[in-house]
Amino acid sequence: MSEVILSVRNLSVSYLARRGRVRAVSNVSFELHAGETLAFIGESGCGKSTLNLALIRTLPKTGQIDSGTMIYTRRDGQQIDVLKLNKQEHRRWLWSECSMVFQGALNSLNPVIRISDMIYDTAAAHGIPREDARKQALDLLEKVRLDPQRVFNSYPHELSGGMRQRVLLAISLLLRPQIVIMDEPTTAVDILTQRSILDVLKELRRELNFSVLFISHDLAVAAEIADRIATMYAGEIVEIGPVEEIFYRPRHAYTLALLDAAPRLSAGAEELHSIPGSPPDLIMPPPGCKFHERCAFAVASCHTTPPPLRPTHDAACHLVACTESERVLAAQRKIMRQ
Amino acid sequence: MTTPLVELRGVYRTFVKDRQTIPVLQDVNLSVQPNEILCLVGESGCGKTTTGKIIVGLLEASAGEVLIQGKPRSAYRRAEQAQLRRDYQIVHQDPFASLNPAHTIEQILSFPLLRHKLVKSRAELRRRIWELLTMVDLTPPGDIVNKYPHQLSGGQRQRVSIARTLTVQPRLIVADEAVSMVDVSIRIGILKMLHRLRDEFGMAIVFITHDLALAKYFAWRGRIGVMYLGRVVELGPTPHVIGQPAHPYTRALLQAVPEADPDVTRRKQPMRLRSDDIPRLTAIPPGCAFHPRCPFYVGRVCDVHVPHLDVAEGFAQQVACIPVQQGQLRPYIDEQAGG
Numbered sequence: 001m002s003e004v005i006l007s008v009r010n011l012s013v014s015y016l017a018r019r020g021r022v023r024a025v026s027n028v029s030f031e032l033h034a035g036e037t038l039a040f041i042g043e044s045g046c047g048k049s050t051l052n053l054a055l056i057r058t059l060p061k062t063g064q065i066d067s068g069t070m071i072y073t074r075r076d077g078q079q080i081d082v083l084k085l086n087k088q089e090h091r092r093w094l095w096s097e098c099s100m101v102f103q104g105a106l107n108s109l110n111p112v113i114r115i116s117d118m119i120y121d122t123a124a125a126h127g128i129p130r131e132d133a134r135k136q137a138l139d140l141l142e143k144v145r146l147d148p149q150r151v152f153n154s155y156p157h158e159l160s161g162g163m164r165q166r167v168l169l170a171i172s173l174l175l176r177p178q179i180v181i182m183d184e185p186t187t188a189v190d191i192l193t194q195r196s197i198l199d200v201l202k203e204l205r206r207e208l209n210f211s212v213l214f215i216s217h218d219l220a221v222a223a224e225i226a227d228r229i230a231t232m233y234a235g236e237i238v239e240i241g242p243v244e245e246i247f248y249r250p251r252h253a254y255t256l257a258l259l260d261a262a263p264r265l266s267a268g269a270e271e272l273h274s275i276p277g278s279p280p281d282l283i284m285p286p287p288g289c290k291f292h293e294r295c296a297f298a299v300a301s302c303h304t305t306p307p308p309l310r311p312t313h314d315a316a317c318h319l320v321a322c323t324e325s326e327r328v329l330a331a332q333r334k335i336m337r338q
Numbered sequence: 339m340t341t342p343l344v345e346l347r348g349v350y351r352t353f354v355k356d357r358q359t360i361p362v363l364q365d366v367n368l369s370v371q372p373n374e375i376l377c378l379v380g381e382s383g384c385g386k387t388t389t390g391k392i393i394v395g396l397l398e399a400s401a402g403e404v405l406i407q408g409k410p411r412s413a414y415r416r417a418e419q420a421q422l423r424r425d426y427q428i429v430h431q432d433p434f435a436s437l438n439p440a441h442t443i444e445q446i447l448s449f450p451l452l453r454h455k456l457v458k459s460r461a462e463l464r465r466r467i468w469e470l471l472t473m474v475d476l477t478p479p480g481d482i483v484n485k486y487p488h489q490l491s492g493g494q495r496q497r498v499s500i501a502r503t504l505t506v507q508p509r510l511i512v513a514d515e516a517v518s519m520v521d522v523s524i525r526i527g528i529l530k531m532l533h534r535l536r537d538e539f540g541m542a543i544v545f546i547t548h549d550l551a552l553a554k555y556f557a558w559r560g561r562i563g564v565m566y567l568g569r570v571v572e573l574g575p576t577p578h579v580i581g582q583p584a585h586p587y588t589r590a591l592l593q594a595v596p597e598a599d600p601d602v603t604r605r606k607q608p609m610r611l612r613s614d615d616i617p618r619l620t621a622i623p624p625g626c627a628f629h630p631r632c633p634f635y636v637g638r639v640c641d642v643h644v645p646h647l648d649v650a651e652g653f654a655q656q657v658a659c660i661p662v663q664q665g666q667l668r669p670y671i672d673e674q675a676g677g
Contacts, residue, residue, distance in 0.1 A: 043521040043522065043523050044521055145614070160615065160616070162614070190381035190382055190548065190616075191381060191548070191550070191591050191594050191595055192381065192590065192591065192594050192611070192614070192616075193381075193614075194594070194596075195594035195595075195608055196614050198596065199608070217521070217522055218522075218596075219522070219598040220551070220595070220596035220597050220598040220603065221596050223596065223597065223598050223599055223600045223603050224596040224597075224600070224603040224604065243600045244600055244601075247598070247599060247600050248600075257523065258522065258523060259598065261522055261523050261525065261526045262522060262551075262598040263526075263551040263552055263554060263555035263598075264551060264597055264598055264599060264602075265550060265551045265554055265580060265592065265595060265597060266597060266599070266602050268577070268581075269558050270555060270558075272526045272555065273526060274523060274524055274525070274526040274527030274528075274530070275523040275524070276527075278491050278493070278524070
């Protein structure tokens, strides 16, 4: 596998609420390799957005990073801990090394300035000459299948939702970052628009070879574009592995339950199942495995001892935090045979 | 054949915005039979919500006929019209916006019961509310009745919304994107509950969604209507529409949707459209509205003649596409779908 460009270790993030501390992300570790797409899946409130806000250090005022390191490897091989950068250094790191595309493109674009001015502002902040930025931007706008001249001089409201999302994608790549964080980039768009965004993203990835941290609650989108998947539950990564492993050989009861709740067009008449109950309160998380209250496979030890994230027997790159992973896999095989 | 609960005949609906007339629905023909499941799918702005609102009587048609059990609404007497309003209910998309935050769940459910004099005493009111909450699997009801909407999760709130429509024992429920804002893990539970309520009370459900996989799951034993720019372009039994789509637009959608299966979704070959952009409703193309984007476009046919929903050789469903109706476009079977 290619080199690691981002290594996150034991990252914990909490929010201060009136009732106490909300442990939104606890003890998360993962690695991102050069050129790969890692997708985080899970229900709302599982911590996947918080995790990524922490990575770019844009948590709301009530949020704080309690512990952890985030080692980023520059193109020249130099390693830095992003969490230790000062404000100035961090601002420079953003966009030139790591950029982001959020859900709802209208909120991310300033409505009163033209796309061109946004691009010039970004370039100026990073000391890039105007003319270089313009050339680069026109080239990228063309790559995301937009009419460069027209879009460059437009205001956001003159563009459709899908066009805006593609503009954001182009701007995010302006300074050639190694990592692009995408938070539900296709959630609020229509099917055919989503298709064109996904196709454009795949093309750009092939051509420019950046890494993507992709956050989605939509398993279908993750299945299509991710190389690896991390399932998050109640602020923890409970399973992480190559996309085929996660979809065809899931070892965590929660991953299996998510897959079992997702309808498929190609499947004919389907028997699907909801996950009973709701996610736990993260101010007073349950002891043991946080999923045990909703889990069909839970045994006595799940109620008391939190299972560590460790490699599975047959795939070292596939980690799971579930003591009953063999039973989960057996159950998955049974579902597949039906 | 039984009389449909609702029948739309050549329904048009326009809205006026900034002195511009926007045709949101054009020549929509649909009917909903008692106890039937009908799914309306399409992208935003295709008119599916407007259709839903016309079905329940929240909006009127600008032209065309809306027959409620065989007669126009105006042919009913006042008291009958009040009954009709109870019989046709809608569940909205956003359970945060559709429940009054200042009222407890008990109050929310008691208003319609009292307003329509459906209960005779305090005790009966209480019993009925507990019964309703049990029906929508909010148990034990004692934990719920005194709560306010903000104390419930999105899924629980949507269940309260559904319970509220059940207070008046409707014959038809329009569920407009009713689970779109609910987490994936909980959606299936709500859909199963709607199926069960339909079986138990013999209701019809019109399910509006932009999610094709969800539509397929929910309406597998019912029908799907695909809408594009204010018209129904394909209508028929779900397994046929999904497994053997007739209209080029339906085919384009099905081939574009990612699937929760890495192999299947990566093997898909999305249809190359002639244009990626949806035309504005104020500038709907002449002839077939899909023709500027359609790869099967036939010159001097598709851009001139408006296709009407009709049967086509080789298909079990109705389709509004002239080349398909004339047999020029062969039935297409997606090797991945329909299995």
